[in-house]
Amino acid sequence: MPKVLREKFGGEIPSEIDDLIQLPGVGRKTANLVRAVAFSLPAICVDVHVHRICNRWGYIKTKNPLETEMALRKKLPAKHWLDINSYVVAFGQSLCKPRKPDCDICPIFQYCKRIGVS
Numbered sequence: 001m002p003k004v005l006r007e008k009f010g011g012e013i014p015s016e017i018d019d020l021i022q023l024p025g026v027g028r029k030t031a032n033l034v035r036a037v038a039f040s041l042p043a044i045c046v047d048v049h050v051h052r053i054c055n056r057w058g059y060i061k062t063k064n065p066l067e068t069e070m071a072l073r074k075k076l077p078a079k080h081w082l083d084i085n086s087y088v089v090a091f092g093q094s095l096c097k098p099r100k101p102d103c104d105i106c107p108i109f110q111y112c113k114r115i116g117v118s
C-alpha cells in the first residue's frame with residue numbers, strides 16, 4: 001500500500017472512493033469508512049449487517065451491498081449517512097442477527113416488514 005500511495009497519490013491518502021479502492025486491500029466498505037471517519041465527508045459504509053437489515057425492514061430492495069449503498073444514497077437523508085453503520089451493525093450483532101433475529105423482543109417490530117424472515 002505505501003508503494004501505491006507514493007506512486008499514484010504522492011504519498012497522501014486520497015478522500016475519493018474511486019481513488020481509495022485502488023489501494024491494495026481496500027474495498028468499497030473500507031473506502032466509505034475512511035471517507036466518513038478520516039475526512040468527515042458524506043459516505044455510507046455498507047457491510048453485511050446494513051445490507052441485510054435495511055432489506056429486512058423493507059426500506060430498500062437490493063441484491064448486494066453495492067446496490068444497497070446506491071439505494072441508500074438515493075433514499076436515506078444525508079444527516080444519517082455517517083451514523084447508520086455503527087447503529088445498524090450493533091443492532092445486527094445483538095438483535096437482528098443473520099440466522100435467528102429476536103423479533104419477539106425487537107423495539108421496532110411494528111415498523112419492520114420482516115422481509116425474508118420466517
Ligand code: SF4
Nearest residue numbers: 096101103106109112
Ligand atoms: S422485527 Fe425482526 S427482522 Fe425486523 S428489525 Fe426487528 S429483529 Fe430485525
